[in-house]
Amino acid sequence: MNWDDLRIFLAVARAQRLSRAAATLEMDATTVSRRLRKLETTLALRLFEHAPTGHMLTEDGQRLLDQVERMEAEALDIAGTQPNGMGLAGTLRVSASEGFGTRIIAPRLQGFTSRFPNIQIDLIASSGFLSPSRREVDVAVMLARPRAGPLVASKLTDYALGLYATRAYLAAAPPLRQPADLLGHRMTGYVGDQIYAPELRYLAEIDRRLAPQVRSTSINAQAEMIAGGHVCGILPCFIGDAMPGLERLLRDTIDIQRSFWLVVPRDLRGLPRIDRFLGWLVEEMQPLRHAMHGTSQTPAAPSRRVLPRSIPGDSEST
Template sequence: MEWGDVRYFLALARAGSLSAASRRLGVEHTTVARRVDALEAALGMRLFDRLPRGWVLTPEGEGLVADAARLEEEALAFARRAAGASGVAGEVRVSAPPVLASHFLAPRLGPFLAAHPGIVLTLAGEKRAALLGQREADLALRLSRPAEHGVVARRVATLTFALYAAPAYLDGRRPEEWCFLGDDESLGELPQQRWLLAVAGARPLVLRTNDLATLVHAARAGIGVAALPCFIGDADPGLRHVAADRDGAASREIWIAIHEDLRRSPRLRLAMDAIGEIFTRDRWLLEGMAGR
């Protein structure tokens, strides 16, 4: 039996379909099917019924899910402990919200990478929280305190929001005539969205989007008033500061997190300290004190 096939079995058991399992594993759906077929052949039993609505576990397959999960956790723990004992050179995978990855962190990584040429940094801008226990990332920046088991974190800054609009939109237009631009409902009840709606009151929300860049461009084009991170809005000459979040209702804490098994890795410790220092050094931008 190929032990790696167990990982495909477990992913398919959790996802319920080849397409969902293949997306999670980052492979073609035919690869998932082939590896599960190989595992069934090696075990001499059928683990899934192939039905039109998806792959459904057989009773035999259901009985092996818990064992497969234990195998996965042991393998991941082995990998984390090995990574924790590694040297300085190598890859560091960092997951971060897109706004922090592209607009804040990436432009400030040059000195760190120049000082440590043996480190290759993979910076992934992700709206979802990467699972550190599953080795989806080595380090993660989060906009709330992580609650994942085995993860340790420290707060490095606060991300503040304010209202911004194009000067041409504001000139000659009374506040009661303003329209607003907000986050798409698919992002859920974000603090900045709740604050925006509270400020807007009965005034219309004319555009929703799940992309911050779209929100910035729409505000700059004079479509309406948007709640934006201060470090973006304050630096944009095409936007004017309209109102501050005086009570901190829209603020988001920024945390940097690592799995406890990886804390002893010199490479990851070095990267974590450097990224933390970047946020600490320029937190005044994140917290909306630029130009105030």
């Protein structure tokens, strides 16, 4: 096996069509196809599936792409140059909590995908996390720093949670002057035996006697129930402040603090598509600082800044 064969593989993985790859390489498409078959024979692996949309990487092909991109990145670092956005390709699986994934990442993701159109993003935004330790995911935004595992972690941002309700709810409910008054109110919250992270057990921080009457595993569902005017509840401020009609209550006495952590398998750091995504997300969070801390009413509009290659403050779990 030689670098020329890997260079051809890289071009096809990024272009996803033999004709486009051949034009980039200034080679005949038949020659490109023959060299790919030779590489697959040498490695005893099937690297591509032939689909209507073109040549799609198999799992073995994706693993080889990770290795070849790392080789390319190191070579470009030696040469003092970096690949442009069109040069990066592959799949990037991102796991995030439902609220952060749907309210923060999803509305801004076009800023990344327009810069890197050949990177396929799988955004897993749900009540729970895929495990970076088991390589179920390439990047995870988690509620706590992992204590063990072959992982690299960096704090992305702190954020605040507060008590929210509508004016209609407050008009029909008993007076609410202090946290203890919540015992006489209808609240929404998580389903107790379905809570996937201890950081979500924040009602006990207010009063251990509190028990929500209407529960859901979904923070978005809880937000909609509060907006419906029949219950009050705790929401991240980046959700509650952005929803018309919701008011934050008892701001001086109910101010819950949490953090989001960026977590990546150690052996994936240094891959260009991973580092570019991490840098993009860190940059996107900078103008959202006030919204995350509950000191402004609405999150800032998605930005279109130049993307750095890495994130500051990495620390490793062992």
